[in-house]
Amino acid sequence: MARKRVITIGAALAGSLGLLAATGCGAADMTKQASPYANAAGAKTVTLSVQSWVGARANTAVAQYLLEHELGYRVDTVQVDEVPAWDALSQGRVDAIMEDWGHPEQEQRYVKDKKTIAPGGDLGVTGHIGWFVPKYFADAHPDVLDWKNLNKYASQLRTGESGGKGQLLDGSPSYVTNDKALVKNLNLDYQVVFAGSEAAQITQIKQFAKKKQPFLTYWYEPQWLFNEVPMVEVKLPKYTDACAEKGTADPDTVDCAYPTSSLKKFFNAEFTEKGGKAARFLKNFTWSKKDQNEVSQMIAEEKLPAEEAAKRWVQRHPDVWKAWLP
């Protein structure tokens, strides 16, 4: 009996202590929590989300550099996958996503229905997803550049992971991809192999390129890796709106190429209204694919810290960014 009482008392005590410590009283708004590391000294802070690819890092690095050095903000960056980033944006954990490749479902939910996220305009860069082969392979076999001839090359593209078929290398699970459906619907003798992360995919591509081995990969533009491993796109059946609509209804039916989309920025709705100069600056932020690649290359290939890369670009191109300042 005594033992039981000890447990009850202990539990009750712990419970009430925990509650007392945690609660205080009243509601705790989870959308109003700053990072515990944020500067307490009343600094104006902006939080930017960074996605895992280097292009997104380049945008953020330049935005961060200018916000800090030209506008006097403190900038925190958080690396998260795309869908959790949308989530964080709607909750106000981050203020902006600088490069979005199209998330219709999230857009419907947060921008149109809940109105917690506001569109931030175009980034100025056009994004395109496709299937690519290395240039050395395309030069030797020009007809590989049409999807109709791909089956001819399946045996050359076989790897340990593709189980007797040709390997179509896919990347991070967070990327937009219809490749499984495409392979099935176009009757291709290929196996989609998911690298699981962009880092793994890039490493593998470089490894192939070093040995001049043929490969077929899901890849996207703009991307700094093109400067190092020149790749050529394989033509897929032409993208049409009808095909896209069919695909939205049932992703398994997609049988055409990926769209070319202008990449967009999204902001937390409240940040757009109350973010002052920072919000206006981020809204004005537009640059070209060439600019982005310049920064990306410095980060990913020359292994410069993102801040250093941004600084160099900012010094070289004042004409571009001066126009963004509010």
Place this chain on the structure above:
Amino acid sequence: MSAATSPAKPATKATKVSTAKPAQAGRASAPAPGRATAAEAPAASGSRNVLSFLSTHPVVRKLLLLAIAAAVLVPLAHARWGSGSWPGALTVGLDEPLGKVSDWIIDNRDSHWVFLYFFGHISNAIVTSVHAVYVVLLALGWAGVTAAATLLAWRVAGVKVAATTLASLAVCGLLDMWVPTMRTLALMAVAVAASVVIGALLGLAAGLSDRMFRGLRPVLDTMQALPAFAYLLPIVLIFGIGVAPAVLATVVYAAPPMARLTALGLRGTDKGVLEAVTSLGATGRQRLLTARLPLARRELLLGVNQTIMMALSMAVIASVIGADGLGDRVYQALSTVDVGSALAAGIPIVLLAIVLDRTTAAAGERMGTETRGKGGQRWALVAVATAAVAVITRAMGALSWPDGWTVAIAAPVNDAKDWMVDHLYSGIPGIGGTADWAAHYTGWVLDPLRDGLLGLPWWGALVIVAALAWLIGTWRTALTAVLAMGAIGVLGRWESSMDTLSQVLAAVAVTLVLGFAIAVGAARSRRTERLLRPVLDVFQTMPQFVYLIPVVALFGVGRAPAAAAAIVYALPAVVRITSQGLRQVNPGAMESARSLGATSGQQLRHVQFPLARPELLLAVNQAVVLVLSVVIIGGLVGGGALGYEVVFGLAQGDLATGLMAGVAIACLGLMLDRVTQPTKARAGKGA
């Protein structure tokens, strides 16, 4: 204990028989008679009294019973649902309800009282605590923190550990990782404190009540077996990204060892002492406070130690949901394939782990050996010295780590890695390159194993699991294992689970071969062991994310790099446990074997290995558990299967895919644990 060990020896032989048996039966059209003869065969050949042998020999009896049960059930199951992979009729689709749950959370997150008055406060409390710790660390400045940590280590663990601490913190600063290190330290302090409190409370309940003990065990098992990636997603849904969910994810992972060890310590109190205390008229609470807790303090401290190590191992994984600090640096470096920077951030994690481990371990050993009187004075000295250093550095305006005092290691490390990859990837004369090994491993080991497992009829797999688990444990063990396997099928994750299982089995086999070989070497020579120790430390604590990319560069994308990373991670534990087991073999037995003229190989095979059997089995068990945990992370480098599904769920915010795959992994882990952990039932009873 002694009653249980005697039948254990024949069990290994019988295990081998059983693996072959149901597999054959599965292919045969009439499985029942085939199984019965296979089970009887060893019995009939050896002895005249077949019947008495059957009744006395528990292994044979178990197999026979299982064979009878299978003979009745399998034809029924076969007729009803067919064979091959798990039947669709027996799966439950949870995609829709889980999708609804996730929608509900998103829609109500900003308004419902559960979030406003409960989760919100938890989240706030965590953020406030981390902030408080961080502010203190900042206020102390780098010199203050270094002084405090060094003095603390000296006070608790002696001069040697203090020197290690000093050197480690200096390295953190030199690598230009001071600020991230402090952020990680702040987060760890809060996460470890919360884990210790929660774990101790759970352990207290389990230590005092048998019912709680029994009820809690599967909960703790699940908490540890569920891959962190799987519960990151629900935590993100509820708490968003950032420090608060990171701390919570860490607590889920790090609290179980504390709970287990607390319960173990309390339950292990000497009965005589308890009776003595009771006879003195102590109440339950007095008994707890004056006898049971003080006597269990070693276990408690070991629990704290384990909790710290587990928490640190979550540092990188938690950064996937926005925890700042060292983990974030590793994670960000990875996305630019920058191994050098990842290593620069990984080293401080390793150093923190080593320092904290040595300090808490030494504290455990010293406990109770010191005189009380001097303690207060020395603590005061530590506090005063720390304060003095902090004030001086503050006065000098040198709170942050000096800019010039850094060493950039990223570039040389990247060069070294490139050189290694260039020379190892292909074209080593004679033995081929790593790329060839990977292809052979995939083609000759992984593929046949996967095809075999996938080709196995579902009920065949269940029978094998039941046989293995029963032979090695009790019927309860077998039931748990079979239910876990069944759950995988019901959740519709049969095929990807078999894929993952094949990866685990293949990697475990390699780990054990390498591990045993190294352990034999280490057990033979003290010198080897001493040289090995820091290497093992590093591999055990280095975040796997750091070596995932070099591993891809060496082995290409796919299941092979996942296996390589898993082997690297699991090897140290296997080597440690095995060499310790071999060392502890009774010297008398070794001496007599030597005097009989046994060669060292014979000694090893006939004396050391048999006598170290419990440790060897524990090593197998640990290898299985650790390999599974990395094979999952292998989803990031093309491992596919369950690991990929979990990562996919997290990346796409797809609760159904991520969570179901996570649960399947937990079930797989539970099953593997039961099949490889013979001592558990006994240990539970003995404790």
